[in-house]
Amino acid sequence: MTEPIIEAEHLGIQFVRNRRRQLRLRDLLIRRKAGAGTGRFWPLRDVSFQVAPGDTVGVIGRNGTGKSTLLRLIAGVLIPDEGRIRVRADVAPLLELSAGFSNDLTGRENLYLVGGLHGLSTGYLRRHFDEIVSFAGEQVERAIDTAVRHYSSGMKVRLGFAIISHLPHPILLMDEVTAVGDAEFRQRCYATIDRLLGEGRTLVLVSHNEKDLTRFCRRGLYLDGGRLTVDGTVAEALAAYHDAVPR
Template sequence: MSKPIIEADNLGIRFVRNRRRQLRLREMFIHRGGRQPSASEFWPLRNVSFQIQPGEAVGVIGKNGTGKSTTLRLVAGVLIPDEGSITVRGEVAPLLELSAGFSNDLTGRENVHLVGSLHGLSPSYLKAKFDEIVDFAGEQVQKAIDTPVRHYSSGMKVRLGFSVIAQLQHPILLVDEVMAVGDAEFRKKCYETIERLLAEGRTLVLVSHNENDLTRFCTRGLYMDAGRLKVDGTVREALDAYNNVVRT
């Protein structure tokens, strides 16, 4: 068997909450010289280990706040673990927070080139694929492509972001609730794109609350609860564990 394309070993990350940062000026004056609210830390993810082989399609399942998206951000390299290690043997196409890389002051056209170049796409490639990218994003985006992105709806930004990232040839595809945004036509395009990428042998890690999406694309499931990996099995086993908790 080849080496895992993604390997997490006792993965943990610590966040610090400092209530003092959220105090209003009046409250800070009252507390001055007296007792200050103390910083507190919490672990959204801890002692998590798993391996994903090339070509696998894995669903990450759990309630909100259980560490699913944090796991994807660690795989993507957006976050750095405080404990353990994460090894990723291949470039990552991150379909998460798709509008995060956009500059609101630039037009949609300019943002296509900005975001594409940030992910390693060449100017010549983006020029050749530009019409295809914009067409995928839909009629609303087409009409507004030379308008500053600050005037776009969140759905328009996500559709344009997906259209750019879907052009990447990277072997690992990370998807975080992207298909929950947009109309039925856009979701259909998303499904077709992901199915095509899987057929090409890409590796998929999908975070979703949609059982149909999870069973459609994934054969394996990781069920997360309170920052811990509780079930690593078939997608059905992970979904059953999740549903049992939701029903109680």
């Protein structure tokens, strides 16, 4: 039997309402009692599931039910307060696509910086540089030696997607990526995702776009109030979502 590539066991994380969660060393060493203080809540709790290599999973639920938090736990951006998450392969996080960019550096410099942060060698980036920049589009190509502070948000997203989509990592994490950019860029995203899935990559997708979910995903996880209440087909997870939405 194939070992799961992602495995969550009784996963939970606690936030402080209206404050950004700071993952400092003292937070890892000093564990406060669950629920201590005021304004604390659990965006996810007691979540357990497994994802097999090559599986395509859509995470579905209303706003504020912990979908994006789950992706960040899988990516290792957040650390759980309860349970554990095991990820047995490298992750390509198509989450905040302009994350890691330095506004003081040019697009060219940021390409090497962000690619390096995700484990790509300078040689690999040099060989694929033209391909990455071409994918990002003509605007980015013309401004590749301009400081990123002068880029529009759309240009940053294009360059970020172009870099991350070239990662050879087996696991793709996507958070509403195809909701950004113009129609032409979205079609490039779709074609790239189709190609990556055709290579056998594993996908975990958060989206409110049902066409995207049914196009890319065979399986659906439905989150309600931070709990995993449906783990089945995408159709079953979407049916639970529609039943929960007030009419």
